[in-house]
Amino acid sequence: MYTSNLGMPELRQELSRHLKNNYNLEYDPDSELLITVGVSEALDLTMRALLDPGDEVIMPDPCYVSYNPCVILAGGTPIMVPANEETNFEISATDIEARITSQTKAILIGYPANPTGAVMTRDKLAQIAEVARRHQLLVISDEIYAKLVYGVRHACFATLPGMKESTILLGGFSKSYAMTGWRIGYAAAPKETIASMTKIHQYTMMCAPTMGQVAAIEALKSGExxxxxxxxxxxxxxxxxxxxxxxxxxxxxxxxxxxxxxxxxxxxxxxxxxxxxxxxxxxxxxxxxxxxxxxxxxxxxxxxxxxxxxxxxxxxxxxxxxxxxxxxx
Ligand SMILES: Cc1ncc(COP(=O)(O)O)c(C=O)c1O
Structure with a gap:
């Protein structure tokens, strides 16, 4: 059986509740959440929905292997910001700002990070949010490792003041619930963005795997x-x-x-x-x-x-x- 293109209503409701309970964020399950084939698909959809040819996306170096290709495949240009060991593998707001041009569309970050395991504090992320706000940039925040933090708290980017409207929050079940093969991820974003992403998703994927969605509902209900x-x-x-x-x-x-x-x-x-x-x-x-x-x-x-x-x-x-x-x- 196929599900709704957006994903099973029950999964979107559970997810909406999960985001409310964990971050006090309100996402409408009918228009602001899209269930995807892992964060992999969510990343690709985000880039294809948002980028025009030549748009620049600023991201950390090193970063997860698919960030750079997803931007290129969507016709954009990745702009790398060093995230060196000397700065605990974090990217700084100043370094990001120095790379902003008239072509910059978005900042793509992913903390906790693959491959370094680095986590950024809420204060440091707030500095990035301030730059994004000043230059009216979107922020794509890949938070697939949100639950896997040790002795520190994960800060969800969309919870920073004024950021929910310009953040595309990506999350998934592969890491936090050890469900890589079930292929379930999601995007939480303003409804116009979700509508654009859904147009691509419905003609390429139709829907995320039904069995994976059923398992994800169970993970949210009883996997904590x-x-x-x-x-x-x-x-x-x-x-x-x-x-x-x-x-x-x-x-x-x-x-x-x-x-x-x-x-x-x-x-x-x-x-x-x-x-x-x-x-x-x-x-x-x-x-x-x-x-x-x-x-x-x-x-x-x-x-x-x-x-x-x-x-x-x-x-x-x-x-x-x-x-x-x-x-x-
Ligand atoms: C940072 C990051 N984002 C996204 C993914 C892709 O995850 P998914 O299994 O949800 O497609 C991975 C997988 O390794 C990852 O490390």
């Missing part, structure tokens, strides 16, 4: 306790992997969100691609080269700790052997 337990578990793994990587000699920034560690591999003298390839071949441990996420990701690799403690331990001991063998003298 399991999600909280999972966050505690991720936190244990996070502390072990961060300590382990630092002990091995791969200095690692402390990520406060998502489920990634992003250690520096500069001490090995290898590029991040060489490091990842040789580690895979020599020790059968898979990490992602930081350069896959942007130029500023060079010199780092992304390690995902959404796996068992036993596998994390084993990976760390193999990486220790690998680093000892290749450390520059």
């Amino acid at each position: 306790d399991s999600a909280t337990e999972m966050v505690e578990d991720y936190n244990r793994r996070r502390l072990i992997i961060i300590k382990g990587l630092n002990d091995i000699g791969l200095p690692c920034f402390e990520p406060r969100g998502a489920f990634y560690a992003f250690p520096s591999i500069k001490g090995t003298g290898m590029t991040s691609e060489e490091f990842a390839e040789r580690l895979l071949i020599e020790e059968k441990v898979a990490v992602v080269p930081g350069s896959a996420f942007g130029q500023c990701g060079e010199g780092y690799v992304r390690c995902c700790y959404a796996t068992s403690l036993a596998d994390i331990d084993e990976a760390l001991s193999r990486m220790k052997r690998f680093v000892a063998k290749h450390r520059m003298v």
